[in-house]
Amino acid sequence: MTSYAHPEVLVDTDWVAAHLNDPNVRLVESNEDILLYDQGHIPGAVKIDWLAELNDPVQRDYLQRAEFEKLLASKGISNDTTVVFYGDKNNWWATYAFWVFKLFGHKDARILNGGRAKWIAEGRELSRETPSYPQGSYSAPERDDGTIRAFRDQVRTHITQGGTALVDVRSPQEFSGERTHMPEYPQEGTLRGGHIPTAANIPWAKAVKEDSTFKSADELSELYGAQGVTPDKDVVTYCRIGERSSHTWFVLTYLLGYPKVRNYDGSWTEWGNGVGLPIEKSYQG
Amino acid sequence: MDRQETIDNLLDHYEHPRNHGALEDADVVIPGGNPSCGDVVTIYLKVDAAADTVERITFEGKGCTISQAAASILTELVEHKPLAEIDAMDFNDMIDILGREVVNTRPRCATLALGTLKSAIHKYRSDRERAV
Numbered sequence: 001m002t003s004y005a006h007p008e009v010l011v012d013t014d015w016v017a018a019h020l021n022d023p024n025v026r027l028v029e030s031n032e033d034i035l036l037y038d039q040g041h042i043p044g045a046v047k048i049d050w051l052a053e054l055n056d057p058v059q060r061d062y063l064q065r066a067e068f069e070k071l072l073a074s075k076g077i078s079n080d081t082t083v084v085f086y087g088d089k090n091n092w093w094a095t096y097a098f099w100v101f102k103l104f105g106h107k108d109a110r111i112l113n114g115g116r117a118k119w120i121a122e123g124r125e126l127s128r129e130t131p132s133y134p135q136g137s138y139s140a141p142e143r144d145d146g147t148i149r150a151f152r153d154q155v156r157t158h159i160t161q162g163g164t165a166l167v168d169v170r171s172p173q174e175f176s177g178e179r180t181h182m183p184e185y186p187q188e189g190t191l192r193g194g195h196i197p198t199a200a201n202i203p204w205a206k207a208v209k210e211d212s213t214f215k216s217a218d219e220l221s222e223l224y225g226a227q228g229v230t231p232d233k234d235v236v237t238y239c240r241i242g243e244r245s246s247h248t249w250f251v252l253t254y255l256l257g258y259p260k261v262r263n264y265d266g267s268w269t270e271w272g273n274g275v276g277l278p279i280e281k282s283y284q285g
Numbered sequence: 286m287d288r289q290e291t292i293d294n295l296l297d298h299y300e301h302p303r304n305h306g307a308l309e310d311a312d313v314v315i316p317g318g319n320p321s322c323g324d325v326v327t328i329y330l331k332v333d334a335a336a337d338t339v340e341r342i343t344f345e346g347k348g349c350t351i352s353q354a355a356a357s358i359l360t361e362l363v364e365h366k367p368l369a370e371i372d373a374m375d376f377n378d379m380i381d382i383l384g385r386e387v388v389n390t391r392p393r394c395a396t397l398a399l400g401t402l403k404s405a406i407h408k409y410r411s412d413r414e415r416a417v
Contacts, residue, residue: 034390034391035292035387038296051391052390
């Protein structure tokens with residue numbers, strides 16, 4: 001069996017349980033539901049609210065360097081802290097926070113394999129106590145938007161070039177144009193349905209097993225390789241706002257070791273509203 | 286209420302929802318949904334026609350903590366209230382009732398139940414006009 005390309009970025013629940021009091025480790029919970037943390041979290045974990053803390057409050061963008069430094073210091077995180085992310089919904093929002101941390105080059109970021117659901121399923125301890133840590137010392141470089149982040153015009157060029165792959169990680173209904181949001185979610189926010197031409201549709205959650213842990217490297221390699229998403233290509237992932245696709249970005253980059261993967265966070269809410277941008281739509285309803 | 290008390294109140298309503306479940310003899314049953322986080326709330330409304338007030342209100346739903354707690358809090362708040370008073374309620378009022386400091390970044394979740402209730406009242410009136 002092939003092993004993950006970067007197994008060091010994944011930790012399991014036993015590892016977390018053994019490091020609950022490790023001052024060099026900071027557990028960070030990032031959920032879609034912002035009060036889930038308050039219902040109980042892994043003892044010692046701090047919360048990061050992806051919307052309120054990672055996004056610019058006005059412009060559609062992420063926080064800037066100074067804000068990032070301030071945020072991390074306030075959570076007791078320093079440059080050399082091992083940050084372990086976990087969260088609800090197969091670590092969907094945990095990988096999103098992980099990706100934002102990587103935009104600022106945080107060195108030692110990891111994911112709790114299985115996330116919040118696995119910790120709870122194993123009957124492990126939860127706490128409602130909000131921990132307090134001494135202020136950290138954090139010095140970040142300017143946000144790097146060129147290595148792991150893609151923008152609309154880059155994607156427009158990307159789809160005309162050889163040696164590239166584009167992965168639409170949304171549901172098949174969103175991909176076909178039948179819906180502009182996930183099934184069971186009300187449909188609004190995007191004017192057009194469909195997908196970006198040349199995209200392969202590989203829904204993000206296919207990368208995890210029923211217990212929320214990641215599939216094996218062999219299974220993942222088959223999942224993406226079968227649709228032409230191979231390590232020799234320049235790969236871009238996208239979804240609706242860039243969060244589901246951060247999960248696939250994580251899988252391709254760290255579990256399969258693809259050397260060039262970028263997440264297009266503008267995603268369908270930008271592309272599907274863009275004037276004159278090419279769209280493929282298979283849904284005929 | 287300070288921030289922690291606000292959170293505790295929301296969690297209490299989420300974990301022990303008031304007026305939860307279907308209402309057999311409701312005049313109006315109307316579902317509402319939230320695009321930002323997939324929450325759904327169905328309002329069951331029975332009106333005291335003579336007084337034009339809420340006689341009984343219940344809800345069912347699923348979704349994030351704020352959306353479900355807000356529905357529970359709202360049903361407690363509006364029971365026996367004149368419909369006109371609910372008409373006049375602003376979404377900002379609901380955010381203040383829940384605790385602006387905590388729910389401010391999730392306004393859609395916070396106001397889903399109120400929006401759905403307003404739609405229920407609108408439907409109740411439309412149905413009555415049609416019946417006349």
